Amino acid sequence: MPAAAQGSDTLVVVSGQTINSLDLHRSGTSRASYQVGVNCYDRLVSFGTKEAPGGGYSFDYGVVEPELAESWTESDDGLTLTFKLKPDAKFWDGRKVTAADVKWSFDRAVSVGGFPSVQMKAGGFVRPDQFEAVDDETFVIKLDFPSKLSIPDLAVPVPYIINSVEALANATEEDPWALEYLHMTPAGSGAFKIARWTPGEQMVYERNDDWVGGPLPALKRVVVREVPSPATRRALVERGDVQVAFDIPDKDAAELAETLDVFSTPVVNCMFCLCPNFAFEPFQDPDVRKALAYAIPYADIFQAAAYGRGVPLWGGEEEINDIAWPRKSQYYTDLEKAKEHMAKSGFAEGFDVPLSISLDLVSWMEPTAILIQEALGQIGITVEIEKIPGANWRTASLVEKRLPLHLETFGGWLDTPDYYFFWAYQDGHLFNSSNYRNEEIEELTNATLHMPMDDPEYAPKIKRMFEIVLDELPRIPLYQPALNVAANGVDGYEFWFHRQLDIRPLKTV
Amino acid sequence: MLATSPRLRATGLRIVQAIPVVIGVVVISFLLTRALPGDPAVYFAGVAADADSIEQTRVAMGLDKPMAQQFLIYVGDLLQGDLGQSLSSGRSVAEDLAKRLPASLELTLTALLLAIAIAVPLGVLAATRPGTWVDHLCRVVVTAGVSLPTFFTGILLIYVFYYLLGIAPSPLGRLDFIYLDPDHVTGFYLIDAALMGDWETWRGAAKQLILPAGTLALFTLAPIARMTRAAMLSALSSDFIRTARAAGLSNRTVLFRYAFRNALLPVVTTLGMVFSFALGANVLVEKVFAWPGIGSYAVEALVVSDYAAVQGFVLAMALLFVALNLVIDLLYTAIDPRIGFSSK
CATH class of the missing domain: 3.40.190.10 (Periplasmic binding protein-like II)
Structure with missing residues (x-):
């Protein structure tokens, strides 16, 4: 009944x-x-x-x-x-x-x-x-x-x-x-x-x-x-038999936005990034990491993987005037610059590296990985895409931290930059899948983590932290994802x- | 009693023979799940777990013990009828299977009945009129059936009958949310609703079944129709049919009593195969129609290395197959008296 x-x-x-x-x-x-x-x-x-x-x-x-x-x-x-x-x-x-x-x-x-x-x-x-x-x-x-x-x-x-x-x-x-x-x-x-x-x-x-x-x-x-099927969810909300379709794919969000109310809210304190692992020798070279950052086809990735939903995180000012995070990096797609950095590095001949992605997150990781593979091929880095089953992904990327080059998605619940740094940039912490360690970052993160945000020392310290990680690039920001409803x-x-x-x-x- | 009834004795023997199979399945499913990539403790410790909390989760899940000990605990629980606790659904595996297996069986059986109702007459007609439009229709349906993937057919049917025409109910699983589930007796909603005499719920459940069952039927009718056609053709061209025709028996008698009955054996064999295949393979149909069945349950459990759930699924399927093979063997003897159990 x-x-x-x-x-x-x-x-x-x-x-x-x-x-x-x-x-x-x-x-x-x-x-x-x-x-x-x-x-x-x-x-x-x-x-x-x-x-x-x-x-x-x-x-x-x-x-x-x-x-x-x-x-x-x-x-x-x-x-x-x-x-x-x-x-x-x-x-x-x-x-x-x-x-x-x-x-x-x-x-x-x-x-x-x-x-x-x-x-x-x-x-x-x-x-x-x-x-x-x-x-x-x-x-x-x-x-x-x-x-x-x-x-x-x-x-x-x-x-x-x-x-x-x-x-x-x-x-x-x-x-x-x-x-x-x-x-x-x-x-x-x-x-x-x-x-x-x-x-x-x-x-x-x-x-x-x-x-x-x-x-x-x-x-x-x-x-x-x-x-479970996104296509079915879409049909249901379009017909009006259900009133909310929660967490829909970026593609559906982009297409439905013309007919329905679609909310695509950038996820706070979260970014999708490419992580070069410092345990892998070529990525210990700062020029190689900068070459990566200039080779990535950001705009193509943002369109192909996110259908334009979210916030771009490339092509920003190098000078840091605010403490908003995630922030746009100073990098943009410029293959000439990338090639210059490769030539300056100790790996001018190029090298081979696997780029690991999770099978649970293929909707954005696969197009992103393919575009990165193509771009890096042009600066002499031969990339092979390695797909890791979802059950194994956390172990390989976050616990063992053994993936030389991979995509990562951490987002912090508490919306302060220091909290993000605590999880993703401090040595040994779970989401620092790049095995990054920088003494100044260790010290500044510890100092700012519990410091009130209106403390006069807070903003200068945070800006210094931004400066270091955007220069050293243990995580290369791609874009800030959106939650689509x-x-x-x-x-x-x-x-x-x-x-x-x-x-x-x-x-x- | 056993001595006097060969069929009963043979059935008993077959059940006894199934015991080593089930033991093998228990051992292999245990070993295979442990060989899966991934660390369930890491997965279930949650998004922000550190090394300590992963270790706590591992101890809580009993995964810190040696494998032999884990196996003994598993077998001990199994003997008491306890299939363990599924971590991904948060309930006992036995409860999950009791809820989901009937959902899959109801869908698969409905689809199979639908497929038989279409495929067998189609196959017979195609065999008796080779080269005519019926034969061509049979060929087209069969080719379309095998070549269209089920998730595609499913989404297409939803698009046409639900989205465009609006005549199908919302593809929201076994029952629209405006109905309450019928009291659990068999777990088959159609049967349970009928037992309660609640015909409104019965109609609701039947409406929800039409599209997914249709999708699955389209997929399963292909092998059945082909097998019926081929078996009928070979039966119709055999000597005893010629003799029967020469003896002046009516067309109907020749066709149904002699040809069709002989053609049934391979068809039943195919049915058994198609049934077992469809039960495991309807994951995609389940996903598209939000059907809470066993296929999607097993796949989700596999993805997160949910050991107990995977083992429970494999064991349930193994038992089901043993039962299915037995039923098919019994059907053989009913169809063809020449096949006796005494010869086996």
């Missing part, structure tokens, strides 16, 4: 990704599952909203807004954060949200290990004894050092607040954090509850009318359907750094 007639307060979303758990803290939880953390749970704080380039809205990293916390204060030394919870906040079962719930949830996030603990660490949260529930509505965090990343790190999906009484009632001795229970049964206070979940097929959200974390959502019911009869779409759909601000038109 029809479960509900479709009305203006119901919305259908299609996505190609699989939700495999309702608990982000569990190991193995897929990226698509983070949307449950966003829509069903609350955090203490959230980010504001601003208009986004490419249409629609975006989160505003510069504005932190209350979600479950009514207000908060920071001590003068920056080591103590005190939060006052909203007195009327309730979990779905009607119980009041207390500071004890916040403490239990934060203890869990730093204790379960894996990704949640890594993300908590970015804000300076590592041990349960840093968290204290003073009374029902007062929660205190003690930091080991002051950091500008602490408060923003409380607005990412990880530190969400769980109904600890319900969770503990279902915890066991082997499973003290109720990972098994919350995996299938969320227990939160967020804007939406899960009405039904059929893994691999669909998720049905139902509004929580008592939500106090923000303005009550306009939609009562949201159905998220999993449709097609909407047919929906308003209020907001882009988030976590690249999942926040259904709370959406409304039908």
Whole structure:
């Protein structure tokens, strides 16, 4: 029987990704599952909203807004954060949200290990004894050092607040954090509850009318359907049988933009780049790396791989006047310059190198690799394209860091340049797949990572960091990718750094 | 009882013979999944995992233990009916298979029935009227069927019947979201909905089935039609048909009682092959129609080195094939009394 007639307060979303758990803290939880953390749970704080380039809205990293916390204060030394919870906040079962719930949830996030603990660490949260529930509505965090990343790190999906009484009632001795229970049964206070979940097929959200974390959502019911084929997703949203097609390919976005509302928001703090590995001898030569940077056919890649969606990252000013990141490099396509650098280098005769790409990301990596192969062939570098299965890609590129020349995609959740540098340019860190090490970068990144952005020393240090990495080129920026969303009869779409759909601000038109 | 019924005894024997096969499948699937490239611990540790959290994930997944010990744990669990936990879907493999295998079987069986309904009469007609338009039609359909890849046919059918004409329902899997799933009895939505007497859901499920089943039928009818035509041709030209005609038997009797029944054996053999082939190969149809079947499940599990899910899939398919071969052998004896189990 029809479960509900479709009305203006119901919305259908299609996505190609699989939700495999309702608990982000569990190991193995897929990226698509983070949307449950966003829509069903609350955090203490959230980010504001601003208009986004490419249409629609975006989160505003510069504005932190209350979600479950009514207000908060920071001590003068920056080591103590005190939060006052909203007195009327309730979990779905009607119980009041207390500071004890916040403490239990934060203890869990730093204790379960894996990704949640890594993300908590970015804000300076590592041990349960840093968290204290003073009374029902007062929660205190003690930091080991002051950091500008602490408060923003409380607005990412990880530190969400769980109904600890319900969770503990279902915890066991082997499973003290109720990972098994919350995996299938969320227990939160967020804007939406899960009405039904059929893994691999669909998720049905139902509004929580008592939500106090923000303005009550306009939609009562949201159905998220999993449709693996992009062509099918496109047909569905064009026909208007579904209202949102989330994360569509650049090609479809470019073609649909004429008939539907297509939001192509550049992904913050993210760039697609070509990485020459310093462990591979020819790439230790700075002239070889500069030759690469002048040989790349940037504009062709941007058209063929991204269909013009995103932001170009080439042909910028060499002089650095601002601290926006990603920034346009000073390089552009000039084969003569590339040849000059090759001639100056110790490898004037050229060399052979494999260019590795991931089979999971062929949609942009394959055209990019072919164009690079062709261009490098003209300056004497013989490139062979090596396709690596998705399951092996992370191990080869990020963990073993053994790919001589490869494409890379890191994007930082926290939108500051130093955070990107921490992950991608510091020696030994996960996304530094080029095995790059520069003593000054090590020192400057450590110095800026927790420094407030209005500190007078911050901007000069960041500019120096930009200067070094754009000269030494362990990562050659190609373009900043976009997250594409097609909407047919929906308003209020907001882009988030976590690249999942926040259904709370959406409304039908 | 066993001694008196040769068929029962032979069936029992065949099931016993299947045991070493299943044991072999268990060992090989275990070894093969371990030989897959990639490190599942790295994959499942998440996007920003460092060396410590990868190691924690490896321990949590039990992958730090020696291989022999992992195998013993796997077999021990298997004997208790536990197929393990799929990491990519987050549920137990047994649950996933119970949900997805019926979806694939319902699609494949519907497609196969559709293919038989078209291919067998087409093949018979083509054989009895060689060189006429029916024969040419048969040839065109067969060639188109094998040469059009299923994902292409699928997208084409969606484009024409859903996008342009708007007569097909949205290609959103087994049931549009406005319906609730029927209560789980067999997992076949058509049967379950009929058992509940909920004909509205039954129609909803049937509508969703038409396009994907049609796509798959177009692909599978080709070998069936060709085999029917060839087998009918050779049967019709054999001596006993000439004798039957000379004896003045009616055309209908000659065609159906003597020729067709003899031609059925190779057709049934082909059917068995086509069925097993289609069940594994309909991944692309499943992807295009968002059908939550076993093929796309296995492929996704393979891509992320989800050991338990891959092993569960291989084991389920092996058991299915053993059962299928048994059914086909039994069908042989029903069709042709000359084939007896006693001779085997």
